[in-house]
Amino acid sequence: MNHPQPPETSNEPLAPGQRLPESERKEFSPEAIAEIQGIMAKFPDKLAATLPALYIAQREFGFVSLAAMKAVAKAIGIPEGHVFGVATFYTMYQKAPVGKFHFSVCTNISCALRGAAQLLEKVCEKTGVKPGQGPSPDGMWSVEEVECLAGCGVAPCIQVNQDVYDELVDEQKLIEVMEACKRGEYRPWAQ
Amino acid sequence: MAAIRTKRDPHTYTFPGFGTDKFPNLMLRGAGDLDNWHLKVYEQQHEGYVAMKQALKMEPVAVTEEVKASGIRGRGGAGFPAGLKWSFMPKDTPERKLTRYLVCNGDEGEPGTFKDRVILEYNPHQLIEGMIIGGWAMQCAVGYIYIRGEFLWLIEKLEAAIQEAREAGYLGKNILGTGWDYDLLVYRGAGAYICGEETALLNSLEGRRGEPRVKPPFPAAKGAFGQPTTVNNVETLAAVPPIIRMGGAEYAKIGTPKNTGTRIFGVSGHVKRPGIYELPLGTPMNFLVEELAGGSSTGKKIKAIIPGGASAPMFDEKDFDCPLDFDTVKARGSMAGSGGLIVMDEDTCIVQATLRLIKFYAHESCGQCTPCREGCNWMEMILYRIEHGEGRMEDLDLLASLTPRISMRTLCPLGDAACGPMDSALQKFRHEFEHHITHKTCYTTGSKLLSTVGAH
Numbered sequence A: 001m002n003h004p005q006p007p008e009t010s011n012e013p014l015a016p017g018q019r020l021p022e023s024e025r026k027e028f029s030p031e032a033i034a035e036i037q038g039i040m041a042k043f044p045d046k047l048a049a050t051l052p053a054l055y056i057a058q059r060e061f062g063f064v065s066l067a068a069m070k071a072v073a074k075a076i077g078i079p080e081g082h083v084f085g086v087a088t089f090y091t092m093y094q095k096a097p098v099g100k101f102h103f104s105v106c107t108n109i110s111c112a113l114r115g116a117a118q119l120l121e122k123v124c125e126k127t128g129v130k131p132g133q134g135p136s137p138d139g140m141w142s143v144e145e146v147e148c149l150a151g152c153g154v155a156p157c158i159q160v161n162q163d164v165y166d167e168l169v170d171e172q173k174l175i176e177v178m179e180a181c182k183r184g185e186y187r188p189w190a191q
Numbered sequence B: 001m002a003a004i005r006t007k008r009d010p011h012t013y014t015f016p017g018f019g020t021d022k023f024p025n026l027m028l029r030g031a032g033d034l035d036n037w038h039l040k041v042y043e044q045q046h047e048g049y050v051a052m053k054q055a056l057k058m059e060p061v062a063v064t065e066e067v068k069a070s071g072i073r074g075r076g077g078a079g080f081p082a083g084l085k086w087s088f089m090p091k092d093t094p095e096r097k098l099t100r101y102l103v104c105n106g107d108e109g110e111p112g113t114f115k116d117r118v119i120l121e122y123n124p125h126q127l128i129e130g131m132i133i134g135g136w137a138m139q140c141a142v143g144y145i146y147i148r149g150e151f152l153w154l155i156e157k158l159e160a161a162i163q164e165a166r167e168a169g170y171l172g173k174n175i176l177g178t179g180w181d182y183d184l185l186v187y188r189g190a191g192a193y194i195c196g197e198e199t200a201l202l203n204s205l206e207g208r209r210g211e212p213r214v215k216p217p218f219p220a221a222k223g224a225f226g227q228p229t230t231v232n233n234v235e236t237l238a239a240v241p242p243i244i245r246m247g248g249a250e251y252a253k254i255g256t257p258k259n260t261g262t263r264i265f266g267v268s269g270h271v272k273r274p275g276i277y278e279l280p281l282g283t284p285m286n287f288l289v290e291e292l293a294g295g296s297s298t299g300k301k302i303k304a305i306i307p308g309g310a311s312a313p314m315f316d317e318k319d320f321d322c323p324l325d326f327d328t329v330k331a332r333g334s335m336a337g338s339g340g341l342i343v344m345d346e347d348t349c350i351v352q353a354t355l356r357l358i359k360f361y362a363h364e365s366c367g368q369c370t371p372c373r374e375g376c377n378w379m380e381m382i383l384y385r386i387e388h389g390e391g392r393m394e395d396l397d398l399l400a401s402l403t404p405r406i407s408m409r410t411l412c413p414l415g416d417a418a419c420g421p422m423d424s425a426l427q428k429f430r431h432e433f434e435h436h437i438t439h440k441t442c443y444t445t446g447s448k449l450l451s452t453v454g455a456h
């Protein structure tokens, strides 16, 4: 008997045989290396620099590509496998390119009670992309469904790139946010 | 650089009577005021760093004793007495000098919880002061503050606040002439609910995957970087300055005898004034939901309330009068957890709500233990088919038989946490599940908690 199954989650680890998209950039800039070394020096163990270095890689490479992970391993002097394991464990490291404005929409319970599911549908409709699908053809938008953002009291909320949340988002507010993105009032991804 | 927030966040923080003896405001002083994160404002308007100066003149053990006397229980979820936890930290002996760490848990990922964020937003210096006092009491070398990755703007604000404290001489070498060196380091998480569990947090802080560790050894024996460590929630640490300032015994008079002090409750869902309310422990739930949060926002009756963040079993109508303290909520079959109340009205489909919650646990399970990894996924799949009209009556027994095989059989409490909503929903709202199976549609009308755009 066949039962419907819930859809696969988009930020699932890689399927067997699936390859990570590649980035153009292959190496860190000297400034990034210096920054990573500064972080390594702050902690008792250099391994602790893994998470911060992956953020730096995300900023420099645009997303955490395989080359970015290798560059992190080389910069810290730790096994590539460790970096790969860490990068794929955490959802905030994007393992594929995202749009210039990446929308994280919380659909967890408190937001859902206040219309987050409908909001997510609106976001998809207005940007023309679905969660986990990569950026829109013009490179402007991408969408991700995320778990609780700790903005439950002012639900539903969305985060654009890694900025301050936009709260109590309805259709009108969503249009305003998108217009503000186009006007350059939000920092573009990875800057 | 993310911008330091310039617009006020729209949460509700206050109510008539807040700040009086009946409803002391120990934690939410100045919430809503965007300049409040500056050291100057904190010192001039909120008795800032008075407690720290007092504590640094006391013996470290005496500080721990004061916290013990206050009776404060951890605000992160488990409600473990903070003073007792501090006293577990091993001390230096003449032969052996130890490096001890204090870690602040600012991962705040429990759905329905948004309280630590307010402290970081408006009162970061109270947290810094609490961490200095805690660091002194346990004679720590460094304090790490682990904050979830999404809070980038709060991390930058906190770092700016820490810099102000350094410049004032409250952090660094030989703090205020005591000969004690101590500094704070902020660490940014990267999106994983499980990193809120204290040993997973320690792994993450060390730059590893956030997988919980086997206990024992407990963090007090072997924690961050292999050294003795204490992990406390943001709110627990931020409560320390008022405790020292007023004295443990005085603090213990707030709340009820075994559940002392105030805590920050967050109310979300179907209420008129969702937001953050600081109340003494033991305040009845219906006072908070009806009086302060204004009752149902939809005009419909309230059907269920989750009293302590998503992991807490749901309450139905007969428990809406429950006093919100750790012991009573537990005695009534739920948990006070993180203090986040999620209110659902009559039109909410409990099957959808449960499915959404279980989907969260299935997604966030770290995958180390089979019962949690497989069990949560199976619960999700079974609920999914019930919700989509393809459930069978046996599915309900199957669900009920799954939870005892997950609960208490896993490395960390995430597995148990997933069982809380599942069990309580089945016990209290079984008819909704049955209706879904027999009628292939919701018992309620118009409940749309799940998006149709699929992939998550």
Ligand SMILES: Cc1cc2nc3c(=O)[nH]c(=O)nc-3n(C[C@H](O)[C@H](O)[C@H](O)COP(=O)(O)O)c2cc1C
Pocket: B073, B074, B075, B076, B077, B078, B079, B080, B082, B085, B105, B106, B107, B108, B109, B110, B193, B194, B195, B196, B197, B198, B199, B231, B232, B233, B234, B236, B237, B412, B413, B414, B417
């Ligand atoms: C799955 C899981 C998630 C948790 N998330 C958090 C969290 O986000 N914040 C927090 O302070 N404690 C969280 N905890 C509780 C911590 O493990 C720990 O008990 C707490 O940080 C101790 O601090 P306290 O004694 O001050 O409460 C979580 C526990 C579990 C099992």
Ligand code: SF4
Pocket: B194, B211, B212, B364, B365, B366, B367, B368, B369, B370, B372, B373, B410, B411, B412, B413, B414, B415
């Ligand atoms: S209970 Fe779940 S989250 Fe916790 S260690 Fe086991 S698999 Fe990981």
Ligand code: FES
Pocket: A106, A107, A108, A109, A110, A111, A112, A147, A148, A149, A150, A151, A152, A155, A157, B111, B112, B113
């Ligand atoms: S449930 Fe959406 S922010 Fe908490």
